[in-house]
Amino acid sequence: MNLVTAFLVALLAGMVLISFLKGKGKSGVFFAAVLLLAGMSGVPAWQALSGSPVEWIFPGNMVTGEIPLRLDALSAWFILIINLVFLTGGMYGVYYLQARSCTSDPSLTYPNGEGTNSPPLGGPGEVVHYLSFLLLYASLIALSVIQNSLVFLIAWEIMTLSAFMVVIYEHRKAETIKAGINFLVQSHVSVLFLMTGFIWAAVQTGSYDFASLGQLEQLGDLNNSPDNSIVFIILLFFIIGFGIKAGFVPFHTWLPYAHPAAPAHISGIMSGVMIKIGIFGILRMLLILPVDYTVVGYLLLAISLVSGLFGVMQAIVQHNLKKLLAYHSVENIGIIGLGMGIGCIGLGMDNPLIASLGFAGALLHTLNHALFKSLLFFAAGIVYKATHTLDVEHLGGLIKKMPQTAALFLVAAIAICGIPPFNGFISEFIIYSGLYNWILTAPLVPAIIALLMILGLVLIGGLALLCFTKAFGIVFLGSPRKEPDHEIKEPSFGQLLPLYFTGILIAGIGLFPQLFIRMLMEPVTLFTGDTTLIPSTALSELSGVLRSVSFAVWGVVLVTLVVFAIRRVAIKNNKSAIESSAIRNPPSALPTWGCGYTGSSPKLQYTASSFVRSYRKLAAPALLIRQHRKEVSGIFPTGGAYESHAYDKVEKWLIDKPVTALQSFMSRFLFFQNGRLQSYLLYGILFIIALIFIPVIWEQLVWLFDFLKNL
Amino acid sequence: MLSFLLIVIAALFFTGIINRTKSIFSGRKGPGIFQPLKDVMRLFRKESIYSDTTSFIFRLAPSVYFSSVVMAMLVVPFGQSKGLISFSGDFIFFAYVLALGKFFNIIGALDTGSSFEGMGASREALYSMFAEPAFFVLIGSLALLTGYTSFHEIFAAFHLGSPISYALAVLAAFVIGMLMMIENSRMPFDDPKTHLELTMVHEVMILDYSGFDLGLILSAGMLKFAVYGAMIVNLFIGIFPYQYAIPMFFAIQAGAAIITGGIESFMARFRMSHNVQFIFALTSVSLLIFFGALLILGKFS
Structure with missing residues (x-):
């Protein structure tokens, strides 16, 4: 029995056991299954990452042809990321589901009806959730290794459906179902593009094996298409399909719909790894398809810059914490895409340094984003569970109730802004290095483009800082903006454990980047390998630079610690000196300064909306804020109100408008759907007649025209 | 190492010179040059009182802010002598480590739950966001011009090519000078002497700090001035031998301080609502430098 079969057997056994076990054992079996799968995929992945790729070939059947599973360094890198996030997510999820169901006590009702919507623990909802979770996990790993397009599409579909199932866990909420269906539809648009791309390629090459995609170029030459535009169009299909x-x-x-609707561990997993499978797909296609790297590079740079900027610009104005994080995923995908774009351009220029900087930055940022984004979502889940709301305007002062969660959120927030001493800085640093190295060697127009990219990346960083000072500051600092009607306390250590684990990794990558860049050696060489004789020189140069970066980052930490220690001693000394000279006992705490006004209330605090107000006014053309206001008027005003909702301009123009147009067009044909069985039978008969006679008539027409021509 | 010492020495008198200039322009005798330093030393010995809304973030923030400035200082070279930390791409570290300080400054302000400090925090976040592109574009153009990507190498090779680079250096000095004003919340972007919380930026963020923490923030500000002053110096000294470079360093630092004082004496602050536009306009000056660099390299041909 080889490893792949064992993997599938373990998956099935886990699923069967979970379905038939009763009581508390389920979550145990569930986590054991996750551990087992992680071990079985992690060990070969680790070996592949250190330079020994594996290949399994299954005979398949006559439809699919041979099914090759290839585990190379790129797959291995993504498998390890998937394992990491699924392990922490699985562990967190077990606690999350239990704690959620505690609040489903019917006596606890909240004004907006939240907290009562999760299905009871131990019921079918939980079982289905666990099963779909395992399926999602297995399908993501499968997608990383399967190299047969038909089987790939099947695995893709399994992933989509199981993701849908885990997203709609709280299915009693209408919003959740709506978000889930939105996700399902859009995922299938993605499937449509992928299917078209794969089948088109298969028609050209006559095989479903990914490896045969590489021969597209020769075929293009045979068909006398010198600019291999077919390959480019196929790649475009893949970029759109994977890009969705x-x-x-x-x-x-x-x-922004699916992430807030899903339970927190699922949001973390979706944002951390599931969207990364799209990145993986694009990378895999870049690796296989013989494309013009320069063109693809510019294309990637363009869409990535737009994604990065648009994502973070939207994120800032969100009120829902998880929606904010979801838009940040768009931003980070943009940053990853920038790295890939630079890598492609480096390949096009035959410059291994730029290429490896770009791909290394992209791959490292993939890992980094998986870590800090899952941590952020996990922390947001804890906040949600404790307060039953995700609206930042209602939160505040949580740091006093749950200091550990707050500290972990802070770590991730600093990391996502790309600020040292954490991991986000490292990957952004590598991408910046790629851009600056590109500027040095580029001719006029590319230099200007590279400068634009730098400008964009800097703006993204600055906006992220604004966004996360808002998110952290408003949610955790100050005093509560709405008094909670129940006690808020820190969750148990067991639940915080996966968060701590992720946090330690975040700090680890930030403090020892040279170790992790060594792990990237193999996957990056896959891309740059054939452009240079000694592929690792560029990377070893980078790892030399990163050693200095590591010193600098350590410096930040150590200097801070030293300053803080001095401060402590000094404050203690000052205090004792003042107390010993004892004219009065100094108060150690007083209310916040309010310009002499002492009747301060939490309502006077700065809110999230006011914090970003000046930004919102500046960015107004790019945003779509719907405002509802009721002015205060008259001599005896009865009260005013103001509400603002951030909506998405892209969604309005790309989704809403066409869908409404399509609906109003289609509604003209509503009379077809009259509900009479007789009519439907008639339609069926008409269809069959048309099917038979149209080709026949066509033949006749052709014959007639030929006849007329001959005359 | 040399740059570290020089910057610390310059920091000792920089703010003093600004205050002295202002007092002379306004016809007062004014305090001595070392008065700000004495103020800080006094603050270091005073008791600290904290708002009861605050948490450990508020206590940690000044230390992080101070050490971020110290780390940024370590990166700045002095002519041919490297900074303590130097690697290719160190200017990215420079900008981002300063951002770390800003991050903590901002959340420190939000930690008080005040109705004013959030205002300052919001403005600070916005201004620094729009100021940073100017810096990155500036360094990008210098990197393009010299072919290197670390502060030390860029500054050492800056004037080796052609003397036209001095024209660029003047423009770059303007950009860095303005960045210095933004980073230190000085005129024309922010008025440190304003007495209305609603019109403050930096000052309102640190309203609740006292004692040692306030001392840390003030001394970090002094260091920041000297750091940016040292960058301006670096634009001009290139590979001058030390006997000229060191006097030039102090002359330029003193000059920068006097100009800052002069601006504060004779200019009004920009309108708060238009500040962001003014700040972003700096980026266009940086772009001028970029095109200048392209011209010098003959990339247009």
């Missing part, structure tokens, strides 16, 4: 999954603008509109 990855969430590149303008294909991102499902993300």
Whole structure:
């Protein structure tokens, strides 16, 4: 029995056991299954990452042909990321589901009806959730290795459906179902593009094996198409198909719905790894398809820059914490895409340094984003569970109730802004290095483009800072904006454990980047391998630079610690000196300064909306804010109100408008659907008649025209 | 190492010179040059009082802010002598480590739950966001011009090519000078002497700090001035030998301080609502430098 069969058997056994076990054992079996799958896929992946790729070939059947599973360094890198996030997510999920169901006590009702919507623990909802979770996990791993397009599409479909199932866990909420269906539809648009791309390629090459895609170029030459435009169009299909999954603008509109609707561990997994499978797909196609890398590079740069900027610009104005994070996924996908674009351009220029900087940055940022985004979502889940709301305007002061969660959120927030000493800085640093190295060697127009990219990346960083100071500051700092009607407390250590684990990894990558860049050696060489004789020089140069970066980052941490220690000692000394000179006992805490006004209330605090107000006014052309206001008027005003909702301009123009237009067009044919069985039978008969006679008539017409021509 | 010492020495008198200039322009005798330093030393010995809304973030923020400036300082070279930390791409570290300080400054302000400090925090976040592109584009153009990607190498090779680069250096000095004003919240972007919380930017963020923490923030500000001053110096000294470079360093630092004082004496602050546009306009000056660099390299031909 080889490893693949064992993997599938373990999956099936886990699923069967979960379905038939009763009581508390389920979650145990579930987590054991996740562990087992992670071990079985992680060990060969680790070996592949250190330079020994594996290949399994299954005979398949006459439809699919041979099914090759190839585990190379690129697959291995993504498998390890998937394992990491699924392990932490699975562990967190077990606690999350239990804690959620505690609040489903019917006596606890909240004004907006939240908290009562999760299905009871131990019921079918939980079982289905666990099963879909395992399926999602297995399908993601399968997608990383399967190299037969038909089987790939099947695995893709399994992933989509199981993801749908886990998203709609809280299916009693109408919003959740709506978000789930939105996700399902958009995912299938993605499937449509992928299917077209794969089948087109298969028609050209006559095989479903990914490896045969590489021969497209020769075929293009045979057909006398010198600019291999077919390959490019096929790649375009793949970029759109995978881009929908990855969430590149303008294909991102499902993300801000699906992420907030899903339970927190699923949001973390979706944002952390599921959208990355889109990135993986694009990378895999870049690796296989013989394309003009320069053109693809510019294309990727363009859509990535737009995604990055648009994502973060939308994120800032969101009120829902998870929606904010979802838009940040779009931003980070943009950053990853920038890295890939630079890598492609480096390949096009035959410059291994730029190419490896670009791909290394992209791959490292994929890992980094998986880590800090899952941590952010997990922390947001804890906040949701404790307060039963995700509206940042109602939150505040949580740091005093749950300091550990707040600290973990802070770590991830600093990391996602790309600020040292955490991991986000490292990957952004590598991408910046790629851009600056590109500027040095580029002629006029590419230099200007590279400069634009730098400008964009800097703006993304600055906007992210604005966004996460808002998110952290408003949610965790200050005092509560709405008094909670129940006690808020820190969750148990067991639930915080996966968060701590992720946090340690985030700090680890930030402090020892040279270790992780060594792991990237193999996957990056896959891309740059054939452009240079000694492929690793560029990377070893990078790892030398990263050693200095590591020193600098350590410096930040150590200097801060030293300053903080001095501060502590000094404050203690000052205090004792003042107390010993004892004219008065100094108060150690007083209310916040309010310009002499002492009747301060939490309502006077700065809110999230006011914090970003000046930004919102500046960015107004790119945003779509719907405002409802009721002015205060008259001599005896009865009260005013103001509400603002951020909506997505892309969604309005790309999704809403065409769909409404299509609906109004289709509604003209509503009379067909009259509900009478007789008519439907008639339609069927008409269809069959048309099917038979149209070709016949066509033949006759052709014959007639030929006849007339001959005359 | 040399740059570290020089910057610390310059920081000692920079703010003092600004205040002295302002007092002379307004016809007062004014305090001595070392008065700001004495103020900080006094603050270091005073007791600290904290708002009861605050958490550990508020206590941690000044330390992080101070050490971020110290780390940024370590990256800045002095002519031919490297900074303590130097690697290709170190200017990215420079900008981002300063961003770390800003991040903590902002969340420190939000930690007080005040109705004013959020305002300052919001403005600071917005201004720094729009100021950063100017810096990155500026360094990008210098990197393009010299072919290197670390502060030390860029500054050492800046004037080796052609003397036209001095024209670019003047423009670059303007950009860095303006960045210095933004980073330190000085005129014309922010008025440190304003007495109305609603019109403050930086000052309102640190309203609740006292004692040692306030001392840390003030001394970080002093260091920041000297750091940006040192960058301006670096634009001009290139590979001058030390006996000229060191006097030039102090002359330029003093000059920068006097100009800052002069601006504060004679200019009004920009309108708050238009500040962002003014700041972003700096990027276009940086773009001028970029096109200048392209011209010098003959990439247009």
